[in-house]
Amino acid sequence: MNRFAALLDRLAYEPRRNAKIRLLVDYFASAPDPDRGYGLASITGTLDFLHAKPAMIRTLIAERTDPTLFALSYDYVGDLSETVALMWPKRETALTNHPLGLGEVVTLLSNAKKAEVPNLLANLLDRLDETGRWALLKLITGGLRIGVSARLAKTALAQLADMDVDAIEQIWHGLAPPFESLFQWLEGKGPRPSTHHPAPFRPVMLAHAIEENDFVTLNAADFVAEWKWDGIRVQASSGIDETGSNITRLYSRTGDDISAAFPDVFEELKGLNGTIDGELLIIRDGKVESFNALQQRLNRKRLSPSILSEYAAAIRAYDVLVTDGQDMRERPFYERRRALEKLIGDLHSSRIDLSPLIAFDDWDQLHDLRSAPEKTVTPRDAEAIEGCMIKRRDSLYLAGRPKGLWFKWKRDPFIVDAVLMYAQRGHGKRSSFYSDFTFGVWKGSELVPVGKSYFGFTDQELAEIDRFVRKNTINRFGPVREVTHEPELGLVFEVAFEGIGASTRHRSGLAMRFPRISRLRWDKPPREADTLETLEALARQGRKKA
Amino acid sequence: MRPSDLLIPQPAGLYCPLADVFIDPVLPVDRALITHGHSDHARTGHGSVLATQETLGIMGIRYGEHFAEQTQIAQLGKSIEINDVRFTFYPAGHVLGSAQIAVETKGLKIIVSGDYKRAADPTCLPFEPQRCDIFITEATFGLPVFTHPDLAEEVQKLLRSVKLFPERAHLVGAYSLGKAQRVIALIREAGYEAPLYLHGALEKLTNYYANRGARLGLLKPVAGVPKEDLQGAIILCPPSAIQDVWARKFPDPVTCFASGWMRIRARARQRGVELPLVVSDHADWPDLQRTILETQASEVWVTHGQEDALVHWCQSVGLNAQPLNMVGYGDEGETEPESQAS
Numbered sequence: 001m002n003r004f005a006a007l008l009d010r011l012a013y014e015p016r017r018n019a020k021i022r023l024l025v026d027y028f029a030s031a032p033d034p035d036r037g038y039g040l041a042s043i044t045g046t047l048d049f050l051h052a053k054p055a056m057i058r059t060l061i062a063e064r065t066d067p068t069l070f071a072l073s074y075d076y077v078g079d080l081s082e083t084v085a086l087m088w089p090k091r092e093t094a095l096t097n098h099p100l101g102l103g104e105v106v107t108l109l110s111n112a113k114k115a116e117v118p119n120l121l122a123n124l125l126d127r128l129d130e131t132g133r134w135a136l137l138k139l140i141t142g143g144l145r146i147g148v149s150a151r152l153a154k155t156a157l158a159q160l161a162d163m164d165v166d167a168i169e170q171i172w173h174g175l176a177p178p179f180e181s182l183f184q185w186l187e188g189k190g191p192r193p194s195t196h197h198p199a200p201f202r203p204v205m206l207a208h209a210i211e212e213n214d215f216v217t218l219n220a221a222d223f224v225a226e227w228k229w230d231g232i233r234v235q236a237s238s239g240i241d242e243t244g245s246n247i248t249r250l251y252s253r254t255g256d257d258i259s260a261a262f263p264d265v266f267e268e269l270k271g272l273n274g275t276i277d278g279e280l281l282i283i284r285d286g287k288v289e290s291f292n293a294l295q296q297r298l299n300r301k302r303l304s305p306s307i308l309s310e311y312a313a314a315i316r317a318y319d320v321l322v323t324d325g326q327d328m329r330e331r332p333f334y335e336r337r338r339a340l341e342k343l344i345g346d347l348h349s350s351r352i353d354l355s356p357l358i359a360f361d362d363w364d365q366l367h368d369l370r371s372a373p374e375k376t377v378t379p380r381d382a383e384a385i386e387g388c389m390i391k392r393r394d395s396l397y398l399a400g401r402p403k404g405l406w407f408k409w410k411r412d413p414f415i416v417d418a419v420l421m422y423a424q425r426g427h428g429k430r431s432s433f434y435s436d437f438t439f440g441v442w443k444g445s446e447l448v449p450v451g452k453s454y455f456g457f458t459d460q461e462l463a464e465i466d467r468f469v470r471k472n473t474i475n476r477f478g479p480v481r482e483v484t485h486e487p488e489l490g491l492v493f494e495v496a497f498e499g500i501g502a503s504t505r506h507r508s509g510l511a512m513r514f515p516r517i518s519r520l521r522w523d524k525p526p527r528e529a530d531t532l533e534t535l536e537a538l539a540r541q542g543r544k545k546a
Numbered sequence: 547m548r549p550s551d552l553l554i555p556q557p558a559g560l561y562c563p564l565a566d567v568f569i570d571p572v573l574p575v576d577r578a579l580i581t582h583g584h585s586d587h588a589r590t591g592h593g594s595v596l597a598t599q600e601t602l603g604i605m606g607i608r609y610g611e612h613f614a615e616q617t618q619i620a621q622l623g624k625s626i627e628i629n630d631v632r633f634t635f636y637p638a639g640h641v642l643g644s645a646q647i648a649v650e651t652k653g654l655k656i657i658v659s660g661d662y663k664r665a666a667d668p669t670c671l672p673f674e675p676q677r678c679d680i681f682i683t684e685a686t687f688g689l690p691v692f693t694h695p696d697l698a699e700e701v702q703k704l705l706r707s708v709k710l711f712p713e714r715a716h717l718v719g720a721y722s723l724g725k726a727q728r729v730i731a732l733i734r735e736a737g738y739e740a741p742l743y744l745h746g747a748l749e750k751l752t753n754y755y756a757n758r759g760a761r762l763g764l765l766k767p768v769a770g771v772p773k774e775d776l777q778g779a780i781i782l783c784p785p786s787a788i789q790d791v792w793a794r795k796f797p798d799p800v801t802c803f804a805s806g807w808m809r810i811r812a813r814a815r816q817r818g819v820e821l822p823l824v825v826s827d828h829a830d831w832p833d834l835q836r837t838i839l840e841t842q843a844s845e846v847w848v849t850h851g852q853e854d855a856l857v858h859w860c861q862s863v864g865l866n867a868q869p870l871n872m873v874g875y876g877d878e879g880e881t882e883p884e885s886q887a888s
Contacts (some may be wrong), residue, residue, distance in 0.1 A: 006703075009820070010707075013814060013819065013820045013821065013822065014813070014820055019711070022710060022711070023710070026710055026784045046858070065690065066858075066859075066862065068855075069689075069690050069855055069858065070690075070853070071687050072689060072854060072855045072858075073690055073691045073855070076689055076810075076852070077691055077810055077812070078693065078812060079811070079812070081811070082811055083691060086690075086691035086692075086809065087690045087691055090693075103650065114639065129695070130693070132694065240792050274827050276745065360738070425789055425818050426818075432788075432789050432790060432791060432792075432794050479816050479817065
């Protein structure tokens with residue numbers, strides 16, 4: 001447990017992707033079985049045992065500490081698990097000398113009956129040090145928050161054996177904790193684990209952003225086009241296992257199993273005998289809602305019936321990887337498209353439909369269609385369109401981002417001029433730079449914050465902004481600096497973003513989607529920056545004014 | 547005599563009217579007794595200063611030789627009498643030269659402990675508990691969430707990271723008086739023999755420690771060392787330098803910070819620390835409790851830090867306790883990170 005706790009502790013502070021991978025590789029290479037397998041399971045979210053509720057943890061600590069001291073401490077630390085981990089009284093007599101392994105902890109917790117959990121948990125906490133207690137409490141309350149995705153953990157596994165991460169993905173969904181056969185294989189001590197999973201995740205194919213001069217070399221007749229819908233990319237898979245039961249999974253583009261978050265669409269997938277690739281969207285009365293509506297569904301712990309009916313999810317399918325047990329990935333797009341049309345037709349589902357193809361003769365025509373999708377689809381659908389996808393008719397379905405086959409052609413972003421108001425230091429390589437910026441627009445004679453961004457600029461520009469921030473600080477709040485922002489004095493950013501919607505989180509009542517700093521306007525005085533009315537109009541009118 | 551007649555909190559500091567002296571005054575006064583060299587306790591501009599030899603030495607380094615009109619060395623354990631009040635200095639275990647000051651008259655004894663710790667520190671004398679009637683304690687880490695971990699393990703965290711990232715520099719933020727030298731000594735105790743690099747602001751005090759016998763091994767100024775030679779190196783610097791432009795000249799640095807505050811994850815994150823090292827020169831919660839009980843004081847005055855919790859605890863074990871509201875302390879050493887914005 002100590003080894004795993006130390007890993008979590010370190011990962012929680014580590015901002016660099018490569019350093020995270022290094023820490024994971026080091027752990028997987030050196031921790032024993034089955035601990036490392038359960039470690040992998042908890043990081044990838046495949047560990048399933050009775051979760052302890054915060055109320056139970058509160059009761060345990062209340063039995064052991066003075067209530068005034070606990071209240072003062074909790075108030076100071078601000079996190080329940082951490083407060084309890086730090087305050088948990090040390091046992092005077094050591095119960096046992098042997099160190100507690102993660103595997104042992106997981107086994108004990110999974111075997112415990114509900115009524116036994118409080119005692120067991122207290123017992124485990126008695127046996128661990130502070131970091132161990134913190135890790136255990138994070139584990140059982142289900143919130144690791146260490147910034148490691150399943151994909152990153154698999155990338156580390158792949159590095160351990162010097163192989164491609166897709167090789168891990170291929171077999172991943174047939175595996176279960178503590179993954180001993182996987183580690184055996186990675187260390188060259190065992191055969192490749194076979195995958196009997198009838199609904200595995202298969203690595204997805206990604207597109208390149210198209211560039212102006214690409215059009216010169218590409219022949220429009222070789223390509224098909226589809227709308228690029230602003231939802232989340234998903235892969236849906238369903239099949240029958242050897243016992244005859246139906247296995248269905250909904251995956252994110254990185255292979256995380258997100259079935260539980262979308263029970264409505266999940267039910268509809270059970271009739272699918274194969275694997276499709278598509279966009280998960282909120283569709284109401286046949287019209288696609290903007291990404292804002294989808295966000296109402298994301299990151300929710302509990303889905304109430306009203307949320308499910310008001311924000312009903314759907315899948316707009318654009319490709320098929322497997323149908324009727326046949327791997328279609330080696331077939332050209334036009335063949336797959338025919339198979340997809342048949343598959344979706346046979347499914348007869350109101351929640352799973354086909355992504356329509358856009359008819360066009362040449363690039364100029366497609367350019368016009370893309371600039372004004374509301375002329376082709378309904379205005380509401382048009383708001384959910386980010387641009388279009390261009391795919392070679394003969395493209396095979398290849399994992400990763402192969403060159404020259406699929407392109408995305410995004411619509412031009414919204415642009416506004418906003419004023420830098422606050423700056424915060426970044427992390428990792430940027431920890432000495434002020435690199436997270438909050439910017440605002442005018443509301444009358446006052447600036448109100450409308451968004452936050454930490455990219456879009458070059459290293460050179462970052463150094464210039466950093467210098468500006470340091471020289472023009474008017475206030476400090478911990479790691480945040482307030483920067484001069486007066487009508488004649490301040491720094492104007494040209495901010496590009498993909499959409500804008502109502503938000504209760506920001507004082508301005510608006511939230512930008514994917515904002516980035518596209519240009520530094522040293523030439524512009526802040527008084528010439530945009531106003532909140534302009535942004536509100538953009539939010540109301542959607543794309544048209546862009 | 548009432549205790550509150552022997553020592554009175556005043557804006558300038560804790561005042562003893564019978565002897566007409568202040569202890570750790572924050573404003574210039576005629577006669578000052580100083581517990582230790584941290585700049586919030588030891589200030590410049592006093593008429594005469596009574597302190598241990600090391601504290602006077604440290605003040606000389608920081609403020610120049612003529613930091614006071616007159617100085618007098620306090621020998622540990624040897625009393626000095628001023629107008630019927632006896633003052634005795636005892637080791638406090640906080641930093642080199644740090645002392646508690648016993649103030650005694652007519653059978654009443656108050657200990658002003660200054661800042662103190664009970665954990666092992668190879669760079670200074672250990673705290674000696676003294677029986678007294680009233681114990682004045684600090685409360686920097688006066689909450690039950692502060693139990694300082696095993697130091698050897700904290701140093702291992704650093705050394706393991708150096709091993710795992712041999713191409714990166716490890717930048718360790720540590721306060722320039724006490725913490726930096728203690729961390730260096732602990733790294734040496736762990737068997738790390740390679741040269742350690744120092745930010746310029748740490749050099750003088752660290753040399754002073756070395757001259758007074760601390761085993762610090764081979765130390766080099768970091769200024770002027772080529773970037774590529776600092777791969778895998780450990781560099782010590784004042785905490786504010788971690789986020790300074792200065793930090794940019796090192797190879798992909800891992801930012802570490804040695805402080806008791808690092809116990810709280812949010813504190814570490816606020817400072818952008820990637821490798822927090824929980825090393826403190828103040829007593830943690832169990833040691834505050836233990837020390838208070840060992841002095842057998844019937845009354846406790848609690849100053850700078852988390853007074854509420856410690857006063858509450860004292861009362862819960864039947865001791866008279868009250869917060870002693872003194873202003874101006876906690877500006878150096880282990881201040882709360884936010885108040886030390888870089």
